[in-house]
Amino acid sequence: MTTISDATVPWPSFGNRFADFPPAFYTRLQPTPLPAPYLIGFSDAAAATIGMDRSMTGDPAFLEVFTGNRIADGSLPLAAVYSGHQFGVWAGQLGDGRAISLGDVPAADGQGRIELQLKGAGQTPYSRMGDGRAVLRSSIREFLCSEAMAALGIPTTRALAVTGSDQRVMRETAETASVVTRMAPSFIRFGSFEHWYYNQRFDELKVLADAVLEQFYPELLAQENPYKALLTEVTRRTAELMAQWQAVGFMHGVMNTDNMSILGLTLDYGPFGFMEAFDARHICNHTDQQGRYSYQMQPRIGQWNCFALGQAMLPLVGSVEDTEAALAGYEAVFEAKQDELLHAKLGLKTSQPDDGKLIDAMFAILQNSHVDFTLFFRRLGELQIDNPAADEPLRDLIIDRPAFDAWAVQYRQRLRAENSDDASRRLAMHAVNPKYVLRNYLAQVAIDRAQRKDFSEVEKLQAILSRPFDEQPEHDKYADLPPDWASHLEVSCSS
Template structure:
């Protein structure tokens, strides 16, 4: 893998025909991937486009009928320098070793220089046809899941949570079979790299330590060059990935995001949120909530996510042990996880409550708050957003909050403690509200909002996809014209289920 980072900013936004592709992953030995062409889709059309994601690669917004753009990002056209390929990896799925997996329906079409001159960005077409790693799958994605991934990738980025990005969704009238017949779609996703924990596990469990070293050396050179001068760069790499993963879990918990399928093949070596399948944002709070209908045992429930993040880091540590060379150094690198998670989570929760300092009793205050959320099944996003309206010397300001809560006496008792805590640091209402509104989103991608957009898109009306994207890219702003998008879910939304089927 040669590093072809560019330090030159683009002078102007480029069209898709002007993009200069390379493919650093193709510089690895042939055992790491299979070269193949995406399978074309007939008569593609544009479903959604993120101008914000496009800016990161210097790409201008295309016309809806820009055929070159549609063909390139559907897989019907191969750009010069692209060298499309599907990568091999393995992984633990639901805690069990699953063996070889790989890009079963995602094909990398190469990488582009980042518009800010800092590194390169890889692009993948998810849903672009069968690969040697498809197993029993057809290699396609459906419009439903593609819209969900597109919107959530961009929503998470706007929330400030590390994530892969989504450039666009293209659709086609070609039918694919899931539980029912649906139409096919391709989502173009972007990241500095899509290398996973399972990429390392693949070579470890196949006892190919030379290939394991090739992969690790490439990751260090390409993605973590600052670690190359460490006494043990492999231990330093594990420590940094562990730290990033712990911080990512803290971000998920703080915003109420549930991934749904935290298998090691879905864990990014960069600490990014990767592979949006049966995800969900917490609504009626339940720490045991399982957002993935397929997860019958609750392994990936909301409250389990931090522990599973740690478990996955230990799986990566096991795979990297031959490179690190010492059980003690491996354990030391992994030992960062819990302290890093607790530190970052505490910082995020402190900000969500509008606190400027740390006090010994803060843990008790938080525990009491989460007990109220649990016992009254309070809407997670609405609670924290409304909490910013609380005024220290005016209990009448609590009414909107109290309307969310069944056990109002418990809330009133907690609010007394919270007000006392605010007075302790001479908190000022208006200043605190501004700070809290900047970290407690008003808008998240609730499942029912995504479903409304999907239903319209299935009838070729993509206006709701565009509108939702616009709202979710400014999640902390009031946007009064879109107040209804912050409403509690309607009764019919309780019947919505998401699973691994997509």
């Protein structure tokens, strides 16, 4: 492959810290080119984090590099090995089966480096029986949701761009190939630690942990037991992330340990979904027949995954007691973060002893009436303490209106108790309760048009989702209840 030495615009300086690991950690290889690539989507916000901008897409080298057809100067493409528990069962060796790391570039703010990875760049030694490709629909979904989650303020990997080609790949039917360029300080996973533990290669386990500490958690190196401190911090970040997911109704769909970030980021967007008609037992992944990764299970599975990481780190932490101590804070951290987020969503500035009852009663109404999650909280921000007649748009979402009316009386009393002001509360609630989320049907409309080579809806939807808390009245329809046909949409692990 050629390099980009002849590029017409300045490119960031590539390196590859992961290539400094011993050879057992990865396989060096080249992406498999795709013919005649074209640009489908580009994130200005993600690009800005590495000092790039949209003008670079005009350079022919851009499409070639971010489809895997050319190699950037200094890039050392590789695929990493890891293992993991999938649906609670040990799956053994996995690895980057369709993702190839191009390397890392300096962050624009001078704080570290950002790894760029091509998802869908061709087969690797870890592809098992897969073709190493990603299809247009899954790439668009990951591109849009990565950036939507970032705009919601939730820790996540980012997506720089998505490119496509007319080359066909087989899934349930023939589809066109696509590549999404995703970004993160690191893509190291819980399963990266499990790989070395279950293979009883504790020297490599230590190499991995030491590198993670030095590169991403240097402040922990001064602790008496840095490995215990690392496990404690990852557990804390994971617990907070689960609370953030729950607060916006986000469902990951496949929370295997190989899909859990050691940095506490939302990682690997596959069969995800945002809650619409509320059902705590909702399963967004059609493959998950047992509901292991349902909405209500996510916090518990987050904790289970931390325990799996703790097991893998036991040889480093040194004792079962210290490992358990590192993990022990999960529930308290999750509950505190969830409480903080729910109070903010309800516009409550203080915490009172009976708030739990008020919140539980609210969720009972959401459950019994299957109220649209996003619209409920957004319209709740419009509630006026002394004008119940203004509740009608909110009441329209609810089947059991007497139950809501009774709850609203208690809610108003609670607001009066802290001298809440309608105008300031509305501003505060609208700043945390999004008007726009990536509903499955919105993504599907963008995908359908993209399959006809019309990428305008991808760009429009990304722009709307980049400002999820703003009113954007010209785009009100993107905040509507999903149409009837959307109830038939399903996503699975093949998505």
